[in-house]
Amino acid sequence: MGGFAKNELAAKRGYTYRLTRRQLLVASSAAALAACAPAAVTPGASPSASPGKAFKLGQLLPFTGVYAELGNSMRRATELYLNQHDRKLANRPVTLVYADDANVTATGVQATQKFIDQDQVDVMMGVVPTPLAYGIRNAVHAAKLIFIDTNAGGNALTRDTTNCTPSCKSPYIFRASFSSYQISYPIGDYLSAKGTKEFFLAYANYGFGTESAADFTTGLKKNGGSTTGNVAPPLGNPDFAPFVTQIKNQPTKNVYSFFSGADAIGFIKSWNSLGLPAAGYKMYGAGFLTEQDVLKEVKELANGAITSLFWAVELDNPENKKFVADFQKQYPLLPDVFTVQLEGEVAALDEALKTLGGDTSDKDRFVKALEDVSFKSPRGDFTFDKATHNPIQDIYIREVKTQNGQTVNTISDKIAKVTDPGK
Amino acid sequence: MSFELVFQQALNGLSFGALLFILASGLSLVFGMMDVVNLAHGAFYMLGAYVALSVVQLTGSFWIAIVLAPLALGLLGLAIEPVLLRRLRGRHLDQVLLTIGLSLVIVDVIGQLWGREVRSLAAPPGLDGSVTLIGGVYPVYRLFVIAFGAALAIVMSVVYRRTKIGRLIRAGVEDAQMLGALGVDTNRLFASTFATGAALAGLAGVIAAPVFGVQPGMDTDPGLLYSLVVVVVGGLGTLSGAVAGSLLIGPADTFGKVLFQDVALAVIFAIVALVLLLKPTGLLGRIRIAR
Numbered sequence: 001m002g003g004f005a006k007n008e009l010a011a012k013r014g015y016t017y018r019l020t021r022r023q024l025l026v027a028s029s030a031a032a033l034a035a036c037a038p039a040a041v042t043p044g045a046s047p048s049a050s051p052g053k054a055f056k057l058g059q060l061l062p063f064t065g066v067y068a069e070l071g072n073s074m075r076r077a078t079e080l081y082l083n084q085h086d087r088k089l090a091n092r093p094v095t096l097v098y099a100d101d102a103n104v105t106a107t108g109v110q111a112t113q114k115f116i117d118q119d120q121v122d123v124m125m126g127v128v129p130t131p132l133a134y135g136i137r138n139a140v141h142a143a144k145l146i147f148i149d150t151n152a153g154g155n156a157l158t159r160d161t162t163n164c165t166p167s168c169k170s171p172y173i174f175r176a177s178f179s180s181y182q183i184s185y186p187i188g189d190y191l192s193a194k195g196t197k198e199f200f201l202a203y204a205n206y207g208f209g210t211e212s213a214a215d216f217t218t219g220l221k222k223n224g225g226s227t228t229g230n231v232a233p234p235l236g237n238p239d240f241a242p243f244v245t246q247i248k249n250q251p252t253k254n255v256y257s258f259f260s261g262a263d264a265i266g267f268i269k270s271w272n273s274l275g276l277p278a279a280g281y282k283m284y285g286a287g288f289l290t291e292q293d294v295l296k297e298v299k300e301l302a303n304g305a306i307t308s309l310f311w312a313v314e315l316d317n318p319e320n321k322k323f324v325a326d327f328q329k330q331y332p333l334l335p336d337v338f339t340v341q342l343e344g345e346v347a348a349l350d351e352a353l354k355t356l357g358g359d360t361s362d363k364d365r366f367v368k369a370l371e372d373v374s375f376k377s378p379r380g381d382f383t384f385d386k387a388t389h390n391p392i393q394d395i396y397i398r399e400v401k402t403q404n405g406q407t408v409n410t411i412s413d414k415i416a417k418v419t420d421p422g423k
Numbered sequence: 424m425s426f427e428l429v430f431q432q433a434l435n436g437l438s439f440g441a442l443l444f445i446l447a448s449g450l451s452l453v454f455g456m457m458d459v460v461n462l463a464h465g466a467f468y469m470l471g472a473y474v475a476l477s478v479v480q481l482t483g484s485f486w487i488a489i490v491l492a493p494l495a496l497g498l499l500g501l502a503i504e505p506v507l508l509r510r511l512r513g514r515h516l517d518q519v520l521l522t523i524g525l526s527l528v529i530v531d532v533i534g535q536l537w538g539r540e541v542r543s544l545a546a547p548p549g550l551d552g553s554v555t556l557i558g559g560v561y562p563v564y565r566l567f568v569i570a571f572g573a574a575l576a577i578v579m580s581v582v583y584r585r586t587k588i589g590r591l592i593r594a595g596v597e598d599a600q601m602l603g604a605l606g607v608d609t610n611r612l613f614a615s616t617f618a619t620g621a622a623l624a625g626l627a628g629v630i631a632a633p634v635f636g637v638q639p640g641m642d643t644d645p646g647l648l649y650s651l652v653v654v655v656v657g658g659l660g661t662l663s664g665a666v667a668g669s670l671l672i673g674p675a676d677t678f679g680k681v682l683f684q685d686v687a688l689a690v691i692f693a694i695v696a697l698v699l700l701l702k703p704t705g706l707l708g709r710i711r712i713a714r
Contacts, residue, residue, distance in 0.1 A: 064531075064534070064539075065639065065640070066638070066639050066640040068534065068539035068639055069538070069539045069540045069541070069639075072539065205684065205685070205687070231681065231684065232684050232685075233680065233684070233687070234680070234687050234688050236640065236644055237680070238634075238635045238636075238641075238644065238645040238649075239435070239439050239634065239635065239645075239676075239677070241435040241438075241439075241562075241565065241634075241677075242432060242435045242436075242677045242678075242680055242681050243680070243681065245428070245431045245432055245435055245681075246428075246681050248431075248559060249425065249427065249428045249431075249558070261541050261638070262541045262636050262638040262640075265541060265543050265636055266635070266636055269543065269636075273546075273553060273562035273564070273565075274553075274559070274560065274561070274562065275553055275559060275560035278560070279559065293540060293541055294541075297541065297542060297543040298543070
């Protein structure tokens with residue numbers, strides 16, 4: 001159909017459509033490859049499993065725009081996992097289809113529709129910004145396309161909400177990353193239980209930042225804690241000095257913040273240049289405040305910051321040690337939390353496909369198999385909450401320290417098996 | 424707000440304004456002289472910051488970067504004007520489209536060469552400390568930015584008023600065609616104007632890097648967005664307009680964001696709207712519409 005239209009267009013413009021030498025080359029080499037492919041696959045496939053029909057995996061990630069590096073991290077994790085597993089999940093050879101959302105919701109929604117209609121992918125993964133996850137929720141739900149969220153942490157994606165506003169859970173939607181509740185509420189609960197009860201809030205003024213601040217406050221209040229005020233710079237704010245100046249001119253010394261990436265770097269640098277550590281102020285936050293992308297730029301300026309997240313490079317378990325070592329063998333850098341999110345996601349899918357013997361024809365069985373996965377991952381034990389499809393995971397309390405010239409998140413405590421409340 | 428707090432925020436606003444002036448002066452110059460709204464200005468600013476990043480990595484010196492980055496951007500501008508922009512002279516919309524295209528290409532090339540991670544640049548030794556002022560310590564670098572912005576404004580104003588090149592610029596802003604008829608080589612003049620504009624954007628990239636950071640997206644925010652706001656409010660095409668615009672927008676943005684944080688982004692745009700309503704040419708501008 002597409003080819004016909006092209007010919008028609010060419011004819012209309014007054015030139016005929018001819019096969020060029022390059023097209024001939026491409027076509028013939030593709031045919032040759034296709035002829036080789038089965039021969040290459042057959043020896044690897046075990047005779048008992050169903051034939052290795054290609055498994056189409058669509059990944060919607062940002063490769064351009066402000067979150068491009070997150071997309072790159074996630075692609076690295078995908079490629080690493082597939083390379084380690086013979087480019088197969090269970091017995092199915094994987095065909096990867098990447099799409100770039102460029103951090104534009106409309107572009108991402110279109111790409112999702114393409115996954116559904118044109119590519120007809122078996123499973124969709126990806127999505128960094130929460131608004132995009134909310135934006136595609138209805139489309140994947142209606143198409144009964146299994147979608148495993150890679151990053152977007154908006155609580156509503158895996159919850160029951162009134163009128164499904166702004167979003168709500170779906171049997172076909174899983175999340176392998178975290179909900180904002182999971183990285184914000186437990187640390188509020190933990191700190192107030194330990195006796196630090198008064199906090200000033202500083203957070204990026206957008207959906208995820210306000211959600212994180214609210215969940216942290218709820219956690220504080222559980223043990224009689226409270227907040228004394230807040231500053232909320234717009235997301236992507238260039239100059240943090242005005243906000244840090246406000247913090248410095250109020251008496252509450254403990255400050256809980258939600259910033260990530262460039263915002264986190266700007267916040268931490270201003271925090272130091274305006275002399276807040278010397279004035280006795282102490283920095284707390286959701287884990288993204290002090291992830292690798294930030295620490296490698298601010299280094300010891302972040303020392304003493306206490307944050308919570310479901311993972312850290314330094315996490316001491318055999319799976320993580322292997323993951324970090326393998327990752328560094330393939331890439332000249334440390335893995336970050338985004339690679340761990342993607343790794344968990346692909347591993348969960350792999351587990352589910354193994355229990356199904358690679359047979360994905362029954363959608364309900366596929367969902368059930370995903371719900372039942374349970375394995376040891378770099379972040380600890382990984383399972384999905386059957387009620388919400390959000391991961392049940394340990395949350396670590398981490399403190400930034402500089403050791404042997406490297407600034408890292410050291411694990412100071414663990415809150416076991418944190419489950420999103422789902423309502 | 425206590426006096427100490429107002430004083431510190433005023434300093435924050437003033438240093439932010441000084442950065443905006445360095446950023447916007449090049450855009451204003453190019454528009455005044457060539458009637459080109461250079462939408463690649465933000466990309467030039469971004470490129471300046473990344474060049475500085477590499478120079479600092481290679482040489483370890485911020486001061487070499489502050490010379491080399493504007494120079495590199497100047498050379499780029501010197502190449503772009505005759506090769507691309509000159510062909511479209513007089514066709515305003517096409518020129519605007521061309522500069523949008525340029526900015527997309529530059530930003531992507533930056534992504535290819537330097538990667539798409541978030542980076543930052545430290546303030547140079549000697550300026551990376553803090554001094555005690557009213558209400559506590561204050562970073563020396565931000566005071567340096569205020570001094571640098573003021574010095575740049577003075578130098579530019581002397582060049583404008585007292586030198587031959589300044590006379591040519593003022594004449595060009597008034598009527599470039601007449602200037603050509605009088606025997607001035609406007610091709611050379613335009614090429615060097617565009618190069619100067621690009622160099623100023625590069626300079627802004629270096630100076631701003633320790634404060635605003637170096638990351639994907641900086642070409643539009645703060646790059647292009649704030650420089651457009653400054654020149655529209657101050658008045659397109661005049662030096663005094665760029666000064667007035669940045670002195671108003673810097674503090675307004677600072678105080679606006681902390682006082683009305685739920686409508687933080689709207690504050691400066693409300694000012695833009697108000698100025699355009701009451702004085703469409705900007706505070707000190709002499710825009711000539713539909714020439």
